[in-house]
Structure formats: structure tokens, C-alpha cells
Amino acid sequence: MTALTSFSVRAQQDDHKRKVPVIDKLSSNTDREAFSGLVQSLDLKDSLLVVHNTRDDTDEYFPFKKTVSVATATGKYLTLDGVKPGQSVLVYYDQKGNKRTVKEIVVLENAPPAKPAAAEPAAPDKDKPPPPS
Numbered sequence: 001m002t003a004l005t006s007f008s009v010r011a012q013q014d015d016h017k018r019k020v021p022v023i024d025k026l027s028s029n030t031d032r033e034a035f036s037g038l039v040q041s042l043d044l045k046d047s048l049l050v051v052h053n054t055r056d057d058t059d060e061y062f063p064f065k066k067t068v069s070v071a072t073a074t075g076k077y078l079t080l081d082g083v084k085p086g087q088s089v090l091v092y093y094d095q096k097g098n099k100r101t102v103k104e105i106v107v108l109e110n111a112p113p114a115k116p117a118a119a120e121p122a123a124p125d126k127d128k129p130p131p132p133s
Contacts, residue, residue, distance in 0.1 A: 035060055036090045036108070042083050049083070049102070051091060062091055064102040072107050083107060
């Protein structure tokens with residue numbers, strides 16, 4: 001009987017070691033948000049990012065710190081210089097009251113390349129004689 005009792009006590013002690021205290025609720029006044037769209041401008045001097053959402057046709061302004069994390073969708077880290085107008089981005093930020101704090105900028109795709117001026121076909125000159133046959 002004592003062997004059975006000591007086994008039972010030992011099992012209870014082992015179970016007690018594995019239990020994790022329950023945290024009722026982590027209270028925080030911040031709400032994590034995300035906004036996606038196309039970069040309109042990035043002002044490094046004033047630390048302001050302007051992103052345009054084509055779905056809602058709205059512009060959102062995000063003040064950021066120069067230490068904000070910037071990465072591509074594949075996980076490659078970038079600097080703020082890597083964020084260019086025309087790029088599709090996802091901005092993760094915390095909203096606390098009226099204040100936004102940008103936590104991360106994810107570049108979803110590169111900016112479309114500038115289109116070279118299309119070569120216009122030469123208009124036939126009316127003053128030139130037709131080519132010899």
C-alpha cells in the first residue's frame with residue numbers, strides 16, 4: 001500500500017511541475033492594425049510614409065521611426081531607402097488613441113519599372129517622292 005501511495009504522490013508532484021500558471025488576460029490599450037496599398041511617397045527627413053489604397057481610393061499617413069523594420073514578402077530585410085513610390089506595401093502599426101506607431105513595413109512587390117518612351121513609327125513625308133520601283 002505504501003508503494004502505491006508514494007507512486008501517487010510522486011505522479012502528482014510531477015504533474016504540478018508541468019503546470020503553467022494561468023494568466024487571466026494581458027491587458028493592453030494598443031490594437032495591432034494593418035494597411036495595404038501603393039507607396040505614394042516616403043519622406044525620410046520628416047519620417048512620414050504616405051500609402052494609397054486603390055480599393056477605397058484613400059491616402060493614409062504613417063509617421064515612422066528610422067529604426068522601423070522593413071522586409072520583403074520573402075523575408076529579405078531592406079532599409080528605408082528600399083521603399084520606393086509605386087511599390088505595393090503592407091504596413092503593420094499599433095493604434096493607441098489617435099497615435100499610430102509603425103512596427104513593420106513589408107514590401108509586397110517592386111515598383112513597376114519606368115516605361116521607356118515608345119518609339120513612334122515615322123510618319124511618311126508627303127514631300128518625298130515615292131521609292132523607285
